Amino acid sequence: MADASLSQSEIDALLQGADGFDMGGGAPAGKAEPKKGGLTAKELASAGKVAETVATAQAAALFSAVNQTATFEVSSAKVSPLKETASGFEGEVLVVKTTYTQPASGIVFYLFKEEDARTLAGLSLGSPVDSLDDNAINALQEVLAQMTGNADTDINNNHGIEMASSSPKAMVADAGKLNIPDGDYWTVTLTLNLEGTLDSTFVQLYPLPLAKALAGAKGGKSDDRASAAGGGLDALLEGATGSTGAPVSSIQNAEFSPLVQTADPAITGNINLLLDVPLEVTVELGRSTKTVQEVLSLGEGSIIELDKLAGEPVDLLVNGKPIAKGEVVVIDENFGVRVTEIVNVKSRLNPED
16 A cells, blocks of 8 residues: 555455454444444444453452452453354363343353363362362352352443343353354453463353443443543544544554452442341350260359360351351450451351361
8 A cells, every 4th residue: 555545445344343352433424334243343342341341340259259369351352153262162161151131131151161160169169179070160150150240240330231140050061062052142252360370261252132232331430441442443443534634554453451350349249139138147166065964964163175275266157157267356345256267168168078
């Protein structure tokens, strides 16, 4: 291109958007905005901003679940067929599905490599996991429920979109038979890093009607970075269509900084509906087993030896289930407990262990 101007075919290609974040600008006057898989470039741009919010919220939830700093980065967000996405996986895959009823009905699928899923399960349970058995699946579902709930809450808070979803359900499937309806999806690929423990990618598949609903985001504080990138591309596209007269010589995919959890995660999902439900909190100093005769012989001054050593942490139970350990303190004239340890997921799932 000797005169540094754009031909009509080059302008058309520019407006169709590149792979990755298909962030669009204005379409030529008199022409309908080009669509990709039923979504316009502007809709893909807006949905891409929501994807950033989701990644930030999920990083916060994962930090809470595994107590390691999680870094999520949206590496691409585009409309692509399921077969293309599935071709990037081999062997066994953890397939997680969450059913949404708002802002549109549809099922969102998460795809994790089997070895990455085992790593996440091991971090949640506090010990390495050799296979994705029922215990590992349950732990992963709990982690993913926190991630989904956190994301739904932040989408509502930052973009004004009401989200309503079911609890995630996970299963292991072969990459060649994922048991997912065929067709095009808004495919969001994220890179995940956990303090050097895990460095990999996973994929989120959104049905197009739900992606279109997410494209109605009104924006929020968390969108500044994406808005700047989108605005820059809007200006680029205006130059290409002659609005400003500035020629365009090259186009690059928008790049986004890694998203890192830096603060304690907020309460997630619809748990807000349960915040005023009373729970019985019990502090257990220790236990002892006695025969009927020994119990009947108890009297004033009797001493019962417990199964814990002096100075050992006491157990904190909620509705009879252990959730934490702590140390006894005195507050004014009352006893209190300072929490020193939160019981891990494995202990919560199997309190009898």
